[in-house]
Amino acid sequence: MPERPRVLELVRRHGWNATAFQTLESGYSYFFPGDDACVAYVDTGRAWVAAGAPLAAPERLVESVGAFTAAARERGRRCAFFGIEERMKVAASGELSSMPIGEQPVWNPQEWDDVLSRRRSLREQLRRGRAKGVRIRKVTAAELSGGPTQRAIGAASRQWLASRRMAPLQFLVKVEPFAFPAERACFVAEQAGRLVGFAGVVPVPAREGWFLEDLVRVPDAPQGTSELLVDAFMHWSGALGCRWVTLGLAPLAGPVPGALRFARRLSTSLYDFEGLRAFKAKLEPSGWQTIYLGYPVTQSAALSLVDGLAAFTDGGFLRFGARSLFGLDP
Template sequence: MSGIPHDAHPRVLALLRRYGWNATSFQVLEPGYSYWFDGEDACVAYVDTGGAWVVAGAPIAPEERLAEVAERFEAHAAASGRRLCFFATEQRMLEAAALRGLSIGEQPVWDPRRWEEGVRESRSLREQLRRARAKGVRIREVTPAELKDPGHPMRAGVDRLMERWLRSRRMAPMGFLVQLSPYAWAEERRSFVAERDGEVVAFLSAVPVYARNGWFVQHLMRDRKAPNGTAELLVDAVMRAAAEEGRSYLTLGLAPLAGAVAGWLRAARVVGTPLYDFEGLRSFKARLRPHAWDRIHLAWPARRSTPWPWPLYDALTAFARGSLARFGVATLLLRPLLLVWLLAVLLVPWTVLLALPANAPRFPSPLVQWGWVLFDVGLTVALFSLVRHWRKWLATLLASVITGDACLTLLEALLYNAPRARGPGDWLVMFVAVLAPATAAVLLFWARRHPTLEHV
């Protein structure tokens, strides 16, 4: 059956406690999921995007039933007119069921009982922990009662941290497996805060991975003003708590597009850096000396000739809460840094076109042509630098310089290009040449005052 019957969540939780093996399995209790039950011992949690059902991880079922449940759910999806894919599956699922897989990254894994050994062997990790403690950062575990009470001072402190953290993100809030829900099912979680001078400066929430006797660190939020080593101090706390309970498994979750991914995904990692710090996240997790890296996959039925772009599109749509277009517009409006990045990217082909010999007649002399080319090369480098590390003074400088660029371009167009224009093509080039820098200047002046970048 599908949908969300009144007793669905208790039933899913009972199955998770028996068969919740996938690292992200606990997250299917959060809002937005539909459930399909197969008998008394199996469940599939999925998101309906309209054109596809995107499953969160693997079916929650005994290992020996994974293939059967996946096949039956595949038939149910086909009968309902939906494509099907499984996001964040681990190797066990690919070996059990008839699925095709695409590696989408790696997930670091620790045995918490060996954490102390790793700390002793890593001088840099010990230094980070020492530095945070020396700056007055203190870690303590938060009780479910503190988190569930909206009026509790601790809950208010975490709320303020989340608000600051969300403002610092480069993309609009996402759904599916990355929605922010640190208070849901608080009794099942282990939560820790880092405090400094009475203020919450970082927060960690771990959820159980029942069938592996472990935890998954679902949320790790750090204020930009928190001292270096604060995040490491929180991880140290959760590792030690897990070790005290005899837990043998702990993961910080997926490092997207890390490890042995396809070449086009590596290219996407580079192109997507302004939206998501892929390398920084992977490096942070690697510095914590994981004991292993598990490969994570996007999978879809092998029996159907579905080309790989469809499962990828469907998974991204699930994260975008059902509409990539709406998510893209929201990200552009809320995250002006993306627009600055897009401006820098578009400037690259424009500069190449300016340098072509065929465009020499558009300039009063070769000296003027190459002056503009060199100017745009320098501007491109400066814009990419600004995207990598936002500095308000640099945004102001570039906006002023580009304003001058727009004025000079307009003057050149009126005095030199307009009298020599011979057709629609010449007028189009003039229009773009004048409009582009004017738009860019307005964008930069707007971005430098945008709330999400005020404290960057």
């Protein structure tokens, strides 16, 4: 069986981390420590950086971590697991050290109407968006596969990325809303027939949950567009009987190490870490889950952090910095 369909089957069986479905997007290599386990990773040239935890049954997590670590070492690479949750942190504590890198908010969509009843400011944002004529609809898999809606979503993605000071990031934050369209969901915000935003949603099968992976609006979208997209997602997932959804990692939020707090302050001109967390917090999640970088106990924490960050850059830190700060592409 070709690799990606094989990985899709493992995601369906073992996809417990929010990052699970993202491993089907472009740019990943796959390590299979057996017939029923997989680690999706990128090779930075110095390290293999895994996208979250192995796709494996809980009783095979530690075995998969050990096999991946050994294979990386044989090829002269360090390794790290970016974006693991408490379950793997505990299960693999004998193999991996860990450091917190942010927090992930989670909701029970069955309680979303209760959130709306308590949050007057959120209701007001929804009213503003509707008053401006913004309407939300769920698109079909066929629309994601080709045609005018797919082209409009692609154009909105490009506008959104062009409006950001930071150069586009790779790895777990790439915007790829069209991979395996039959497996995902997508909501679009339209105003007078023009697409002004979209929400790309992917499954978290082992939790019977969903991850709102991409929340994108064009620069001139009316106020309330993002909130209307989230509202549609919450009501849709609630109607399915779902009790676990997330909007993904708020990076560098929560009890991160001092070096990461310093990095958060230093990079505020490029990325609004505080603003992202504040947006997610105003949606009143039912909880915040700490997300970690895991790395072998014999490996340097500082080097592991550098390796994890390198996975997000395209062509290394120097090129990424030049593109972000000066618009150059050396």
